[in-house]
């Protein structure tokens with residue numbers, strides 16, 4: 001059966017900071033929303049798999065965020081932790097409409 005997705009508004013594009021993420025809470029979920037230099041927008045779980053660092057507060061370079069606690073490098077595109085460290089965070093689909101950023105969540 002196909003999963004039905006719910007679009008949840010999270011921010012206006014112009015309200016997303018450069019070089020760092022924005023923390024967004026939706027119910028029990030805490031997401032980090034990132035706007036990359038090329039304008040692409042990504043949403044990932046806001047907790048580092050190492051010791052729970054807040055990823056939205058990490059510096060962004062290219063399509064990676066560096067955890068503010070111990071500098072693990074994590075892809076905001078697929079959520080994978082880069083070697084030599086290991087692990088991954090959940091990623092969420094994003095859509096942009098009329099300058100509004102929406103995250104697609106299972107209903």
Ligand code: FES
Nearest residue numbers: 048051053067070
């Ligand atoms: S908590 Fe993120 S690198 Fe340690």
